[in-house]
Amino acid sequence: MHESATLSSDADGIRVDPAILARLAYKLAYTVPQAAEAIGMGERTLWALVRSGAIRSYKVGASRRISRAALLEFIEQQENAG
Numbered sequence: 001m002h003e004s005a006t007l008s009s010d011a012d013g014i015r016v017d018p019a020i021l022a023r024l025a026y027k028l029a030y031t032v033p034q035a036a037e038a039i040g041m042g043e044r045t046l047w048a049l050v051r052s053g054a055i056r057s058y059k060v061g062a063s064r065r066i067s068r069a070a071l072l073e074f075i076e077q078q079e080n081a082g
Helices: 018-024 032-039 043-052 068-081
Strands: 029-031 058-060 063-067
Touching (some): 029 032, 029 068, 032 068, 043 063, 063 068
Antiparallel strands (some): 029 063
């Protein structure tokens, strides 16, 4: 899924597409499936990015979580890369 190229600033100072920001705004942390849905990416792809360290994550018990800030950082890096 591709979002529009329009960028805006959020409270964290990270520039990100408003449509993505709206989907991320209501939670501080996500499970991998929730994060994948929020940014329009497949779960397998997101798991690979987490395992490679491209997206920061942490564990809560047996469950993996990705913070809103980590998702926004990843999105910003992707926008700046190309």
